Amino acid sequence: MENITARRYENGEPKLRRFHQAQWDEPILFELSTPGQRGLLLPAVEDEIRAVAGNVVSTLPKTLQRVTPPMLPEIAQPQVVRHYLRLSQENLGFDFNVDVGQGTCTMKYSPKINDQLAGSKQMAALHPLQPEETTQGILEIYYSFEQILKEISGMDRFSLQPGAGSAAIYAAASIIRAYHAERGEAIQRREIITTIFSHPSDAACAKVAGFDVITLYPDEDGYPDLNALKAAVSERTAALMIANPEDTGIFNPRIVEWVHVVHEAGGLCFYDQANANGILGITRARDAGFDLCHFNLHKTFSTPHGCGGPGAGALGVTDVLAPLLPTPVVARDGERYTLDWNRPRSIGKLRAFYGVAGAVLKAYAWVMSLGAEGLLETSKTAVLNNNYLLKRMREIPGLTAPYANERHRIEQVRYSWEDLCTETGVLSEDIGLRAADFGVHYWTSHHPFVVAEPCTLEPTESFSKMDLDEYAAIMRYVAEEARTDPETIRTAPHNSTVHRTDGAVLDDPSQWAITWRAYLKKRDQVGE
Amino acid sequence: MSASVGDNLMRRVGLIVNPVAGLGGRVGLKGSDGRDIQKKALELGAVPRAVDRTIEALKRLAPIAAQLTLLTYPGDMGELAARRAGFDPTVIGTITTEGTTAEDTCVAARDMVALGVDLLLFAGGDGTACDLYQAIGEDAVVLGIPAGVKVHSAAYAIGPTVAGDLALGYLTGKTTGTREAEVLDVDEQALRRDVVSTRFYGVLRVPDDARRIQGAKAGSVESDASTAAAIARHIVSQMDDDSLYIVGPGTTTRSIFSELGIEKGLLSVDVVYRGELLASDVSEAQLIALLDERAAKIVVTPIGGQGYLFGRGNQQISPDVLRLVGVENVIAIATPGKLNRLIVRPLLVDTGDDEIDRRLAGYIRVVCGPDDARVVRVVSVAGDGADTASKSNSKNGRE
Numbered sequence: 001m002e003n004i005t006a007r008r009y010e011n012g013e014p015k016l017r018r019f020h021q022a023q024w025d026e027p028i029l030f031e032l033s034t035p036g037q038r039g040l041l042l043p044a045v046e047d048e049i050r051a052v053a054g055n056v057v058s059t060l061p062k063t064l065q066r067v068t069p070p071m072l073p074e075i076a077q078p079q080v081v082r083h084y085l086r087l088s089q090e091n092l093g094f095d096f097n098v099d100v101g102q103g104t105c106t107m108k109y110s111p112k113i114n115d116q117l118a119g120s121k122q123m124a125a126l127h128p129l130q131p132e133e134t135t136q137g138i139l140e141i142y143y144s145f146e147q148i149l150k151e152i153s154g155m156d157r158f159s160l161q162p163g164a165g166s167a168a169i170y171a172a173a174s175i176i177r178a179y180h181a182e183r184g185e186a187i188q189r190r191e192i193i194t195t196i197f198s199h200p201s202d203a204a205c206a207k208v209a210g211f212d213v214i215t216l217y218p219d220e221d222g223y224p225d226l227n228a229l230k231a232a233v234s235e236r237t238a239a240l241m242i243a244n245p246e247d248t249g250i251f252n253p254r255i256v257e258w259v260h261v262v263h264e265a266g267g268l269c270f271y272d273q274a275n276a277n278g279i280l281g282i283t284r285a286r287d288a289g290f291d292l293c294h295f296n297l298h299k300t301f302s303t304p305h306g307c308g309g310p311g312a313g314a315l316g317v318t319d320v321l322a323p324l325l326p327t328p329v330v331a332r333d334g335e336r337y338t339l340d341w342n343r344p345r346s347i348g349k350l351r352a353f354y355g356v357a358g359a360v361l362k363a364y365a366w367v368m369s370l371g372a373e374g375l376l377e378t379s380k381t382a383v384l385n386n387n388y389l390l391k392r393m394r395e396i397p398g399l400t401a402p403y404a405n406e407r408h409r410i411e412q413v414r415y416s417w418e419d420l421c422t423e424t425g426v427l428s429e430d431i432g433l434r435a436a437d438f439g440v441h442y443w444t445s446h447h448p449f450v451v452a453e454p455c456t457l458e459p460t461e462s463f464s465k466m467d468l469d470e471y472a473a474i475m476r477y478v479a480e481e482a483r484t485d486p487e488t489i490r491t492a493p494h495n496s497t498v499h500r501t502d503g504a505v506l507d508d509p510s511q512w513a514i515t516w517r518a519y520l521k522k523r524d525q526v527g528e
Numbered sequence: 529m530s531a532s533v534g535d536n537l538m539r540r541v542g543l544i545v546n547p548v549a550g551l552g553g554r555v556g557l558k559g560s561d562g563r564d565i566q567k568k569a570l571e572l573g574a575v576p577r578a579v580d581r582t583i584e585a586l587k588r589l590a591p592i593a594a595q596l597t598l599l600t601y602p603g604d605m606g607e608l609a610a611r612r613a614g615f616d617p618t619v620i621g622t623i624t625t626e627g628t629t630a631e632d633t634c635v636a637a638r639d640m641v642a643l644g645v646d647l648l649l650f651a652g653g654d655g656t657a658c659d660l661y662q663a664i665g666e667d668a669v670v671l672g673i674p675a676g677v678k679v680h681s682a683a684y685a686i687g688p689t690v691a692g693d694l695a696l697g698y699l700t701g702k703t704t705g706t707r708e709a710e711v712l713d714v715d716e717q718a719l720r721r722d723v724v725s726t727r728f729y730g731v732l733r734v735p736d737d738a739r740r741i742q743g744a745k746a747g748s749v750e751s752d753a754s755t756a757a758a759i760a761r762h763i764v765s766q767m768d769d770d771s772l773y774i775v776g777p778g779t780t781t782r783s784i785f786s787e788l789g790i791e792k793g794l795l796s797v798d799v800v801y802r803g804e805l806l807a808s809d810v811s812e813a814q815l816i817a818l819l820d821e822r823a824a825k826i827v828v829t830p831i832g833g834q835g836y837l838f839g840r841g842n843q844q845i846s847p848d849v850l851r852l853v854g855v856e857n858v859i860a861i862a863t864p865g866k867l868n869r870l871i872v873r874p875l876l877v878d879t880g881d882d883e884i885d886r887r888l889a890g891y892i893r894v895v896c897g898p899d900d901a902r903v904v905r906v907v908s909v910a911g912d913g914a915d916t917a918s919k920s921n922s923k924n925g926r927e
Binding site: 196203207211212213214215216217225227228231232421422424425427448449450486490505508 | 686687688689690693702704705864865867868890891893896899900901902903904905
């Protein structure tokens with residue numbers, strides 16, 4: 001029988017895909033407004049109803065009554081549908097493309113059945129203010145998922161209240177502050193140590209929580225620098241907040257020693273598990289001695305990311321810190337599940353109600369469909385995929401994988417196009433825009449760049465060998481093109497929606513607005 | 529790309545090419561300073577490439593060619609490149625000597641500033657940037673097209689086409705801000721003996737697009753200037769009334785003086801006491817006299833691409849001064865962007881005194897903001913750091 005997939009290869013490389021994205025001159029919704037147009041015409045209120053109900057608006061408190069109508073666009077339904085479908089065609093989301101180019105985000109397939117579960121009548125009709133006896137199902141899912149996370153991490157208790165990974169990290173910083181405050185050391189211990197290639201939320205959340213942040217650079221071999229840590233710890237150390245593997249994909253082999261050094265100085269240790277996709281069933285935060293850890297359910301546990309649905313975070317702690325977790329936590333009393341509000345030492349609430357229940361349900365369904373063996377297989381496949389892609393990428397002249405040279409990485413790699421850039425003047429950003437012409441997404445890296453002209457690739461378990469070959473072939477093609485026809489790259493994208501923005505304007509608040517209202521306000525200010 | 533200068537006004541662009549820049553690189557001479565070296569380079573088969581690189585950059589300006597008046601010098605110094613790139617330049621000045629010299633660059637730059645230019649493009653290496661700085665300082669917005677062997681100066685774009693794009697952005701108003709770019713030069717004669725000696729000359733004013741300027745590749749949403757101001761506010765808020773503050777050269781340290789409302793020279797070591805300027809541009813002897821029985825702190829920032837904390841550009845803060853103040857009273861400051869650019873190598877010290885160098889070596893906390901510090905390794909060039917230092921320099925030796 002003919003191997004059909006072989007047709008897509010030529011000389012051992014996948015043929016580059018022909019791709020042309022839709023391009024619409026589509027105004028934004030507010031600009032489509034036509035006065036008087038409506039999506040839905042409500043029938044007039046019948047006389048007998050009016051007689052009984054009276055003027056409903058007048059029963060509202062004065063402060064809740066609008067004086068002027070809201071500035072909503074006035075548009076009929078077909079125009080609205082057309083508008084959003086057009087915008088959807090100008091996207092390059094996960095379900096369209098080989099989305100390995102958004103490293104650190106752990107782009108993996110979100111099974112549609114889990115979306116259907118979260119959208120089911122039973123879930124959608126739930127209200128967080130219902131009495132507990134009527135919400136036993138979702139409370140059981142919270143409780144059961146917590147038991148799973150405890151097993152994965154070795155921690156004693158979890159909160160599923162954080163609305164995002166960073167919300168969990170912020171909660172961790174708040175717990176660290178509360179722990180030292182209870183011991184009378186809050187003033188003294190005001191420093192949090194992190195590394196330059198840890199998840200940037202660690203430094204950001206520590207700062208928001210009021211700490212001074214001490215950042216460490218890698219040692220000469222590219223590993224987190226243990227001697228720098230020893231130089232940084234003191235009686236002022238509140239905690240270490242660190243990712244492992246780091247955003248370079250390098251695993252810190254001395255992590256137990258790191259934890260020991262910080263504990264000896266009286267600090268706590270928080271394990272940022274934004275990069276946990278390669279270690280499920282292989283290493284555990286608790287076994288390395290950590291006091292706290294978090295997961296991003298929208299990374300490791302397959303729920304859609306922020307742009308595709310609300311994310312969610314999970315924060316785990318040891319028994320010592322459990323009383324400080326956000327309120328409430330889900331408890332089991334015999335066969336009944338309850339919300340435990342009686343937590344006097346808690347740091348309080350992170351957000352309204354109990355977290356993003358739909359995301360918790362999706363993550364739970366995903367884990368239950370895989371089981372423990374499936375989770376381990378997930379990590380092994382993600383690591384194998386990454387190291388296969390690393391090998392293919394290393395074959396491309398002009399690209400390097402700085403630090404820990406020639407060694408395997410865990411689940412992602414931060415590459416550098418510095419050599420190609422020096423040779424051709426083509427920037428990493430240009431390469432990403434050109435890659436869009438072949439229908440794939442590509443991200444440089446967090447600013448400010450530490451690795452020069454970086455890109456970060458993270459091929460999770462969701463991608464096949466053919467997917468990875470295709471992505472590597474695109475990168476190889478674009479790198480060659482940088483030498484032979486750089487102009488085509490600098491003016492890219494050509495086949496996708498025209499979208500070359502000048503990042504410099506982001507430095508100037510007078511040149512951007514994030515809402516229609518802000519735009520109108522700024523426009524009025526400059527008098528245009 | 530559609531581009532227009534927008535308001536139908538003509539833009540005047542100056543162009544200066546140092547035709548001998550980069551001659552020494554390919555033939556291993558580490559630079560092209562001086563007539564003998566240039567001659568030797570040509571004998572060794574070097575090909576001038578500054579003209580070609582300038583053409584590459586100028587081609588990026590084609591979309592707005594009709595709205596540009598290009599002022600340049602004859603022949604190799606700009607006219608040739610401009611014509612080959614399809615421009616019809618206004619040629620000013622004459623070259624009287626056989627082969628151009630640094631003096632020609634200076635005269636050309638001053639002529640163009642006198643005539644008034646919106647942007648002055650120049651092609652060359654570190655020596656060219658120094659000449660330009662000495663000729664016009666910050667009197668015009670300039671931008672370097674890298675063509676030299678040594679390109680440490682932050683006044684250069686990453687590459688010629690990038691320079692063209694950046695110029696296009698600036699002339700069409702897409703990039704509006706400007707910033708100071710450090711001008712450094714390495715002593716080539718010393719470099720040929722494998723000794724690195726960087727000198728910090730001053731600053732040129734360049735269009736502010738962090739992503740496209742040499743030595744500023746770690747583009748940040750926050751500009752280095754605003755971060756430096758935040759560092760300065762923090763340092764000033766922590767100053768105590770009992771100590772003298774000895775502040776070293778650099779743009780980051782100068783921002784402390786801006787915060788205090790005092791003028792500070794970029795290259796000098798100055799002393800502050802209780803928020804007032806006690807002494808400016810001090811020598812080692814003056815420092816030692818001031819330190820008599822008084823507590824002090826030293827505030828320094830690593831300079832330029834090499835990352836020297838002590839021993840380059842701030843020799844006034846001598847081993848004896850460091851001994852009197854105490855190495856524990858050294859406060860290092862730097863913007864995160866600058867430190868990130870140095871990440872491949874440690875900070876360096878080379879005070880000329882082994883004992884002091886040893887005490888400074890190890891790890892130092894570098895203040896990067898009000899609640900932000902980085903722990904960075906420091907090595908002594910005289911000791912075990914020599915290898916690292918020379919390795920770093922080969923990394924930095926790109927053109």
